[in-house]
Amino acid sequence: MLKRVLVVEDEQTIAELIQNLLETEGFEVVAARNGQEALDRLPNQPIDLILSDIMMPYMDGWQLCNYLQDHPAYRHIKLILMSAAKPDKPNNGCEYTAFIEKPFALEQLLEIIMQYTYD
């Protein structure tokens, strides 16, 4: 079954790169430039996994994470956070599925995404 991934990234170059990679691998990709845009996308289609940057304008990755936890309709969605700054501990009690440190190899990213989207 086609898996749908929401990529939340303010850096256009990285967002496009990830989108191309995932589409090549058979994923359907929905893109958002920040946490706020991601929330706007969520009601429109079921999302299997969110791949989100942390440092973004308007709503950052931690805020998005907290929002998902606080809303039962979205709590089941797997969240992979990515950032250049590796967090020591979850921010404000935010629980995420995985973290990937930037910069990363695309194969490495794909491997993690496959791991959490495998039925």
Next chain:
Amino acid sequence: MSDNQTEVAVSAPPSKPIRLPTGIKGLDIVLQGGFMKGDSYIIMGAPGMGKTIMANQIAFNHIAAGGKVVFLTVMTETHNRMISHLRALSFFNMDVVSSAMYYVSGYSTLENDGLDGLLTLCRNIIKERRATLFILDGLATAEDLAPSGVAFKRFIRGLDAYSEVHGCTTLLLTHRGGGNYLQTEYTMVDGIIELTDELVELRNQRKLHVLKFRGSAFLQGRHSLEITSNGIVIHPRSEVQYTNSHIPAVSPERLQFGITRLDEMLGGGLPASTCTTLYGPTGSGKTSLGLQFLANGLAAGQSCLLFNFYESPARLIDKAAQIGINLAEYQESGLLQIQWQPPLEFDLDWLADRLLNIVQQYKVKRLFIDGLDAFYQAAIYTDRLSRYWAAITNELRSLNITTVFSFELPGVFGGNIELPIHGISAITENVILLRLSELRSELKYLISVMKERDSDHDRRVHEFFITSQGIRVGDVFGAGEGLLNSLSGGVLSNEASAVKEAASKPPDSETEAETKETKTGQ
């Protein structure tokens, strides 16, 4: 109540602007304390000039002082690449990234929503992150995508106004600028700093130039910039940086060489807090005499610095030992500092900062700079040297340091003296001339005090001896008549004539004149 009285009653005293130090020592000196809080500045320069490093360095310094920073890029280059480059620099602190240091991209917003969208993004992120410093990297991209010059002006004005209201200092980085490209839009900000890299002959010269700075004086002109593993280092031009030296009054204190006859020739030694030049051709004993000056101070427990170019510390210590001067134990104890700078390519202002930092760090009392001519060889713009040296020597005097320089004269024999640094004779109070003379197939070392300001001195030529037991100055050299003028048919050059003329003058204020020249030369 008259109108005037009303005006007085409602006028509040102007508040002193709050500074935002950059944390880059040289830059804070140039800006006389740093940026103004809430003001906007453009940092311009071609790619590779160090804009991004400088902005990040200022940001991390600001965070260390308790501030919060947003770094917004409107370029296609990713933050990851920038961060991976910054990781190698000592100021970079990953621990504060994503908390106090917040990197965001505005490129897609600019592309999709235009300048208005970008301005909204800037305002929101400043407010949301409570930023006290906002950096926008890629102003040229915003300019390129602006529908018109008016829209771009509106963007800068809007950002400037918002930053001011929020007390957030703003730095706008652009690869445009310089010369004729300075557009009117850029004049709307409170300050403009340009970074350049010019090729002079075979050497690259990185410079920082403040083109505009509202609300405060600043050090004008181009200042040296280097990119090191610690980030950007700025060396302000010495002749404008060291202008407030408080030169002490003439002191009765004398600093001896520890060579009885020479100290007698000098009327008891060198006057404290003065500068002395030892002129002489190669092999005439300049270095030995300078080392002896330090050795005598070390024996009295005085902190000394040997700043040299041509011989490594190990060789110099060996050389000193061969003439009975033991420097090794003083170097080990820390009373003697030896700073060796091979005479390769270096920047004059960097060297001045280094020298003056060391003398202050070690509270140096006696300083010997062996190889003043190395400064001349290093200088790209030699016409600044007299002002440069006037500033440095005044600073050394104000620090109560007694300084001896050696300067190598071309030509081994003869009396033809040429000093390539114009006006150098005026910046030192005292001049000691060392000469070599071949007399009846024997090489003679000769010494004379050509000039000693504010002091009577022996003007006669003496023979001196460098032996394994030490240096000794002998009697007046009987065959020395006319030696300085034409031992081998040479004739004194104009500059040497000036040295002699200065020596014969009563105490005057040549150094002060140099200082005045420096101040007016800003």
